Amino acid sequence: MSHTKGLEGIVATTSQVSSIVDGVLTYHGYNIDDLADNATFEEVVYLLWNYRLPNKEELSSFSKELSQAATVPDEVIDQMRSFPIDKVHPMAALRTAVSNLALFDEEADEMDEEANRRKAVKLQAKIPTIVTAFARIRQGKDPVAPKEGLSFAANFLYMLNGEEPDETSEKAFNKALVIHADHELNASTFTARVCVATLSDVYSGITSAIGALKGPLHGGANERVMSMLNEIGDSEKAEEYIKKALENKVKIMGFGHRVYKDGDPRAKHLKEMSRQLTEVTGESKWYDMSVKIDEIVTNEKGLLPNVDFYSASVYHSLGIEHDIFTPIFAVSRVSGWLAHILEQYADNRLIRPRAEYTGPEKQEWVPLEKR
Ligand SMILES: CC(=O)SCCNC(=O)CCNC(=O)[C@H](O)C(C)(C)COP(=O)(O)OP(=O)(O)OC[C@H]1O[C@@H](n2cnc3c(N)ncnc32)[C@H](O)[C@@H]1OP(=O)(O)O
Ligand SMILES: O=C([O-])CC(=O)C(=O)O
Structure with a gap:
């Protein structure tokens, strides 16, 4: 197997x-x-x-x-x-x-x-x-x-x-x-x-x-994107923050995808919504910082934003708690x-895959008092 x-x-x-x-x-x-x-x-x-x-x-x-x-x-x-x-x-x-x-x-x-x-x-x-x-x-x-x-x-x-x-x-x-x-x-x-x-x-x-x-690694990423944006605080600081994180093998939330390797088709819609909504709230800094991070992560790592990245600034702009x-x-x-x-x-059938066993074989039983 x-x-x-x-x-x-x-x-x-x-x-x-x-x-x-x-x-x-x-x-x-x-x-x-x-x-x-x-x-x-x-x-x-x-x-x-x-x-x-x-x-x-x-x-x-x-x-x-x-x-x-x-x-x-x-x-x-x-x-x-x-x-x-x-x-x-x-x-x-x-x-x-x-x-x-x-x-x-x-x-x-x-x-x-x-x-x-x-x-x-x-x-x-x-x-x-x-x-x-x-x-x-x-x-x-x-x-x-x-x-x-x-x-x-x-x-x-x-x-x-x-x-x-x-x-x-x-x-x-x-x-x-x-x-x-x-x-x-x-x-x-x-x-x-x-x-x-x-x-x-x-x-x-x-x-x-x-x-x-x-x-x-799944839906919980959108909240963590906002934490990252808050932590960075300013577009000027994005480059240093992201490069350091990547050097330390920290995953940048809202980037990468198991299936999409050339980009998530949903991200462009959220990006545009983020642009429009942050303009309405007068807080374009969240959009600008997101775009900056997007550029850096793409250049440095070849990773593109997934659905969770721009949704963070969209929900924030709608006044929603993170x-x-x-x-x-x-x-x-x-x-x-x-x-x-x-x-x-x-059309049901039980879902039950197999696992490839990697543990030791043929172990001998040791009575409790001898362990
Ligand atoms: C709605 C959703 O669920 S969308 C996904 C939301 N999750 C995130 O945004 C969390 C950040 N992203 C990730 O952790 C991943 O890209 C996943 C979980 C989405 C996909 O993971 P996988 O297909 O298993 O890729 P995997 O985690 O094996 O990564 C492959 C390589 O890319 C790197 N990588 C992948 N995503 C990222 C990231 N966001 N930041 C930095 N490096 C990354 C990994 O470190 C790994 O590098 P290595 O080969 O040098 O070790
Ligand atoms: O398909 C995935 O692996 C994660 C994702 O983007 C989603 O659930 O929307």
């Missing part, structure tokens, strides 16, 4: 949710560039779960369904109040709250397709409510209840800030959600598929996926996880 470290290049499943071919990302055949420029997040979720775009009536009824399912049981909110608030990362809070949500859903363990689709709607709708409630609770504020009639993007910002966003913020946030919705067999999606391939339930699959997304960046990734990516979970259930 031989193995490939990190399963690089291994095709582990078939999927019709999304694809990356020759550096081009599509959701069920629709180019990400078209979707980023034109689609609402609700349309994208519908596409990922149904393999087609909705017509007007379908979109309106799907949006209503999501909107009506957004309220989270009081018990789940109250449990978050009991967390050691100042020590808990919002991704840990989200992971726990989503697991807790299952305890208050009577059909959590029902496995028929209709029940799984209903649970998909519930999870997609309630995760934004959980993320925003936790963000507010730890500021000593009351959670803001979801408001029917707002778009998915606007409702998130409304629940976070307690006031409806302006059009620019809503549009930018919608685009960020569209861009993050799915990405073939990334680590968290693979985690979700492995989990539910045991015929475990949807909540378990999503809880596992949140755990995988949290890591700094440790909420990765939960926002989850708010969007849960749509892709759910699409993959439904696809896995529809």
